Amino acid sequence: MANKCQKEKPRQEDFSLKETNPNISARRATTLDLVEKMQFLFVRVVKAKDLSSNSDDCCCVVPCCNPFVEVRIGALVGTTRSLEKTVNPEWNQDFAFAKDKIQASVLEILVQDKCVEDNKDVFIGKLVFLVNDVPMRVSPNSPLAPEWYKLEDHNGVKLTQGxxxxxxxxxxxxxxxxxxxxxxxxxxxxxxxxxxxSNVYHSPRFWYLRVYVIQAQNLLLKGKSGGGNLELFVKAVLGNLASRSRPVKICQNPVWNEDLMFVVAEPFDELLILSIEVGDHHKHENIGRCVLPLKNVERRMDDTLVESVWCNLENPNSDEGRLHVRASLDGGYHVLDEVTHYSSDFRPSSRSLSQPSVGVLELGILNAVGLSPMKKENRVDTYCVAKYGPKWVRTRTIVDNRCPKWNEQYTWEVFDPCTVITVMVFDNGQLQEGKPAEDKRMGKVRIRLSTLETGRIYTHSYPLISLSNQGVKKMGEIQLAVRFSCSSLLNVLQTYAQPLLPRMHYICPLSIFQLDSLRNQAAAITTLRFMRKEPPLGKEVVEYMLDVRENVWSMRRGRAQFHRIVDLLSVLVFICKWVKLVYSWKSSATTIAGYIFFLWVIFCPQMILVTIFTSLFLLGIWRYITRPRHPSHMDIQFSYAHTVTNEELEEEFDTFPTRFSGNDLKKKYDRLRGISGRVLAVISDLTTQGERVQSLLTWRDPRATSLFVVFCFFAAIVTYTVPFRFMISGLVAYSLRPPRVRGIAGIPAIPQNFLRRMPARSDGML
Known part of the structure; x- marks a missing residue:
C-alpha cells in the first residue's frame, strides 16, 4: 500500500543526440539527395477571359464581376485573391497539395464571383481533372505550359462564354x-x-565607418568661458545611432585625437552629422555642425591613412569655425554580427579581399517530432531558420502539426571550415486572428563544420532545448541531414595556417568594448533590413540567431565557465596530486620509481622531447578508436541549465535596464555584490603574488632585496661550478627525503616564507 501511495517520479527528459536513417537517396546525381522526396500536386492558375456573373443568383447589380478561383481536392481548398470589376482577370498564383494528404480522385477548379453587398459567392464555371491523369514532371525538365480550358457548368456542360x-x-x-x-x-x-x-534572405554587406576627430578651430564661445563645469565634445549621428567623443576643457581650438566607430551597410546613402556640443553632463547645446555624405567617404583596405579634411561648421553666428576630421570606410575588417566563438563567416567587408571558396555545405531540414504546443487548442505552427554566412533561409510554415515534415534542402559556399551553421525552430505568431504576436522560439542547433568528415552525410535527430523563465524544457526533436564536401582537401588544410580574422584585426585591433558595441549595431541594422522583407523576419528571430544577449550577466553561465576552467586545469591537478603522492612517501615503491624516472630525465635530457612526442603520438592513435562519430550539440549539463534556480532565471532573462525595483532589486544587487566581492578577492590574491615576485628586485624592502641579491650571487657561483644534473638531482633528493628526517609537518618552507613577506602594491590601494 505504501508503494502505491508514493508519487510517480517525473519522466526524465532525453536530451541526447540520436542517429537516424531517413529515406534519402544520398546520391549527387539527384537534386534533392539529403531529404525525403515528397510528391505534390501543383496547380497554376494564370488568368481567365470573357467571364460573366450569373445575375439570377446574386441580388446585387454590377456591370462586372469580382472573380476569384477556388482549387478544391477533397477537403483541401485553396483560394486566389479576388479581383474587382473585371471579366479578364490575371492571378498568376500557384497551389501545392501534398500527395500523401490527398484523399480524393478528382480535382475541381471553381471560378466564382464574390458579391460584396450580400456576402454571397456566385458560381461562374468550373474545370474538373482526374488526379490519376495528371502528368508527372521531373526537374530539371521544362515547366508544363499552361493551357486555355472552356469552363463547365454544374452538370459538366461546356459554357459558351468563359x-x-x-x-x-x-x-x-x-x-x-x-x-x-x-x-x-x-x-x-x-x-x-x-x-x-519559404524564403532566402541575405544580410546587408557591412563596413566599419571610422571617424577620427582631430581638432576644431575658431569656435564661437562668447558667454561660455566663465562656466567651470562646461566642456566641449564632438557628437556624431548616423541615422538612429549616435556616438560622442571624450569631453575636453573649453577653449577656442580644442584637440581630441579620438576614433568614433560605426557600422554602415551598402548602399551608402546615409549622412553622417558631426556637431560640436558645449555644456555639462545634464545640458548641452550645439555650437556648430557639418554633414558628410557616406558616398563621398574614402574606402581603404589596409592601415594606410586617408587624407584628413577641414569641414566648415554651419553656425548662424559665425562662418569661421571648422572641424578637422579623417573619415574612412574600412573594408579590411570583418564586421562581426555573431559571437566570434561560433561565427559562420570571417571574410573581410571588401569583395576584392575575399578568398575563393574551399567547399560546399548542404543542409537538409527533414522533419520534427514531439513538438510542444505553443498556442491554444494544442496548436503549433512551426518553421525553421538556418544561417550560414550572410545567407539566411526560412522554410515554409507547417500549420497545426506537432510532427511537421519540411524536407527542404539548401546549399552554401564555404570559405572557412572552422565555422558554425545555426538552425532554429520557431512557432509562427503571425497567423493569429487580429493583432499578430511575436514568433516564439523553440530551440536552436549549432553544427561546427570542422567536426564533419568530408563527403560524409550526417543524419541525426537533435533535441530542441528552450531555456526560459520557467526553466529548461525539451520542446521536441528536429531531424537534419548535413554534408560538407570540397573539391581539394589541400585548399581546406591551407586555411588552418591562415589567421582566423582578416589582417586588419591584428594590424589595427579594436577593443573589446568597441567590438561589443559594433556587433549590437550590426544586429540592429540587420533587424531593420529584414523587417522590410516580405515576409519579414522578426526582431526576436534575428536577436535569437545572433545571440544579442550573449554578454549579459548570467549566474548560470558564470558557473558553467568556472567549471570549464576547472576541467581545463584537471591535467595540472592530476600532476600536482601525483607529485604530492611521491613526496609524501605513502607508497615507497611509487616514490622510488618517481625518483628513478626523474634521474633518467636528468641524465638523458635528449630523450625528453622524444618521450613527449612519442607519448602524444600513441595517445592520438589510441583516441582515434574512441573518436566522436556525431556533431556536437547543445548540452544542458555542460551549460548548467539542469541546476538553474528560478531566481537565477529571473536574473538571466531580465531586461537591460532592469525591470525590477524595490526590495527585489536590492536583494539581487546585494547578491551580485557578494559574488563580485569574492571574484575580486581571488583576482587580488593572484595579482598580489605576482607583485611580490616583481618586488624581489625593486628595493622597496631594502633588507629583503639585499638578501635576494646575495643569494643570487652565491647561486651563480654554485650553478657555474656544479654540473646542472648533479645540482638538480641533489635538490630533488633533498626534497624527497623521508618524512621522519624532515622538520615539523605543515610548516611552510623558507622560500615560501620569504616570498610572502615581500611588499605588494596592495598597500597603496584605497
Whole structure:
C-alpha cells in the first residue's frame, strides 16, 4: 500500500543526440539527395477571359464581376485573391497539395464571383481533372505550359462564354513553383499565405565607418568661458545611432585625437552629422555642425591613412569655425554580427579581399517530432531558420502539426571550415486572428563544420532545448541531414595556417568594448533590413540567431565557465596530486620509481622531447578508436541549465535596464555584490603574488632585496661550478627525503616564507 501511495517520479527528459536513417537517396546525381522526396500536386492558375456573373443568383447589380478561383481536392481548398470589376482577370498564383494528404480522385477548379453587398459567392464555371491523369514532371525538365480550358457548368456542360488558363502537374520540392506556392499544409486561406512561404534572405554587406576627430578651430564661445563645469565634445549621428567623443576643457581650438566607430551597410546613402556640443553632463547645446555624405567617404583596405579634411561648421553666428576630421570606410575588417566563438563567416567587408571558396555545405531540414504546443487548442505552427554566412533561409510554415515534415534542402559556399551553421525552430505568431504576436522560439542547433568528415552525410535527430523563465524544457526533436564536401582537401588544410580574422584585426585591433558595441549595431541594422522583407523576419528571430544577449550577466553561465576552467586545469591537478603522492612517501615503491624516472630525465635530457612526442603520438592513435562519430550539440549539463534556480532565471532573462525595483532589486544587487566581492578577492590574491615576485628586485624592502641579491650571487657561483644534473638531482633528493628526517609537518618552507613577506602594491590601494 505504501508503494502505491508514493508519487510517480517525473519522466526524465532525453536530451541526447540520436542517429537516424531517413529515406534519402544520398546520391549527387539527384537534386534533392539529403531529404525525403515528397510528391505534390501543383496547380497554376494564370488568368481567365470573357467571364460573366450569373445575375439570377446574386441580388446585387454590377456591370462586372469580382472573380476569384477556388482549387478544391477533397477537403483541401485553396483560394486566389479576388479581383474587382473585371471579366479578364490575371492571378498568376500557384497551389501545392501534398500527395500523401490527398484523399480524393478528382480535382475541381471553381471560378466564382464574390458579391460584396450580400456576402454571397456566385458560381461562374468550373474545370474538373482526374488526379490519376495528371502528368508527372521531373526537374530539371521544362515547366508544363499552361493551357486555355472552356469552363463547365454544374452538370459538366461546356459554357459558351468563359475560359480559364491553368496548368496541372505532379512534382516535388525541386520544382520552381515550390517556394512561392500556396501549400495545403501551411495555411487554410490566402490572408496569411505570404507569412508561411519559404524564403532566402541575405544580410546587408557591412563596413566599419571610422571617424577620427582631430581638432576644431575658431569656435564661437562668447558667454561660455566663465562656466567651470562646461566642456566641449564632438557628437556624431548616423541615422538612429549616435556616438560622442571624450569631453575636453573649453577653449577656442580644442584637440581630441579620438576614433568614433560605426557600422554602415551598402548602399551608402546615409549622412553622417558631426556637431560640436558645449555644456555639462545634464545640458548641452550645439555650437556648430557639418554633414558628410557616406558616398563621398574614402574606402581603404589596409592601415594606410586617408587624407584628413577641414569641414566648415554651419553656425548662424559665425562662418569661421571648422572641424578637422579623417573619415574612412574600412573594408579590411570583418564586421562581426555573431559571437566570434561560433561565427559562420570571417571574410573581410571588401569583395576584392575575399578568398575563393574551399567547399560546399548542404543542409537538409527533414522533419520534427514531439513538438510542444505553443498556442491554444494544442496548436503549433512551426518553421525553421538556418544561417550560414550572410545567407539566411526560412522554410515554409507547417500549420497545426506537432510532427511537421519540411524536407527542404539548401546549399552554401564555404570559405572557412572552422565555422558554425545555426538552425532554429520557431512557432509562427503571425497567423493569429487580429493583432499578430511575436514568433516564439523553440530551440536552436549549432553544427561546427570542422567536426564533419568530408563527403560524409550526417543524419541525426537533435533535441530542441528552450531555456526560459520557467526553466529548461525539451520542446521536441528536429531531424537534419548535413554534408560538407570540397573539391581539394589541400585548399581546406591551407586555411588552418591562415589567421582566423582578416589582417586588419591584428594590424589595427579594436577593443573589446568597441567590438561589443559594433556587433549590437550590426544586429540592429540587420533587424531593420529584414523587417522590410516580405515576409519579414522578426526582431526576436534575428536577436535569437545572433545571440544579442550573449554578454549579459548570467549566474548560470558564470558557473558553467568556472567549471570549464576547472576541467581545463584537471591535467595540472592530476600532476600536482601525483607529485604530492611521491613526496609524501605513502607508497615507497611509487616514490622510488618517481625518483628513478626523474634521474633518467636528468641524465638523458635528449630523450625528453622524444618521450613527449612519442607519448602524444600513441595517445592520438589510441583516441582515434574512441573518436566522436556525431556533431556536437547543445548540452544542458555542460551549460548548467539542469541546476538553474528560478531566481537565477529571473536574473538571466531580465531586461537591460532592469525591470525590477524595490526590495527585489536590492536583494539581487546585494547578491551580485557578494559574488563580485569574492571574484575580486581571488583576482587580488593572484595579482598580489605576482607583485611580490616583481618586488624581489625593486628595493622597496631594502633588507629583503639585499638578501635576494646575495643569494643570487652565491647561486651563480654554485650553478657555474656544479654540473646542472648533479645540482638538480641533489635538490630533488633533498626534497624527497623521508618524512621522519624532515622538520615539523605543515610548516611552510623558507622560500615560501620569504616570498610572502615581500611588499605588494596592495598597500597603496584605497
Amino acid at each position: 475560359e480559364l488558363m491553368v496548368s496541372v502537374w505532379m512534382g516535388n520540392q525541386a520544382d520552381e513553383a515550390f517556394p512561392h506556392a500556396w501549400h495545403s499544409d501551411s495555411a487554410t486561406g490566402t490572408d496569411h499565405a505570404t507569412n508561411t512561404r
